[in-house]
Amino acid sequence: LKKDKDYEKFFQWLQETEAIREEQKEKLWGLAESLTEQLSRPRCRHTFSVVATCDRLAEQYGVDRTQCCWAALGHDCAKENKELAAQDYVDFMAAEIDSGVLSIPALHHAALGVVVMVRQHGMIDPAVLQAIRYHSTGCAGLSPVGQVLFCADFIEPSRNNPDRAATEEACFIDLGVGCREVLRAKLEYLLHHGRPVHPSSWSFWNELVRAEHKSGERGELETAVG
């Protein structure tokens, strides 16, 4: 029933595209099928939309489109998974669980998603797993695959947050600036609502603005804030 036009569109794209390595297509299809069985229709729609947005960004910035497709398809795979308990993933090193993640329920699915991707879908590519693990918070040292997913998850067209269009524009001009603008919107929301901010987000923020200071783009700001 949930195999609606979003799924059909994805599957047609997957069959036809030359961007995805042929030997990976069957496995990606398998993952997409399992998502349509496990996730609600809106979550599936969001996921397929993130895949399409990731692919546009990956093409623009020369990032591996197969890795991006894996990361995008898998990023919210555990979002509606209520069967695995926290203990199932606490000991799972690849998920890099920390007390900051455990204390913020909205972040559980990113860590749990890594476990599901490894256990159920045999994913072992560190760039894909890191992208999924940090798709909500970002982190210092986020790979290009992770940066593409971080942006796409926020700007995909079915999102209706007020910053979406302006942020999308930034993402297609420069990937680093795009990450900064996505993160700025997320931080502003969290601060405004008095919500906790994971330390990885601050590390990511500092890395992004330092990179810009170094490149000279925002040298004046550095002096202005001391």
Ligand SMILES: [Fe+2]
């Ligand atoms: Fe998510």
Ligand SMILES: [Fe+2]
């Ligand atoms: Fe998402």
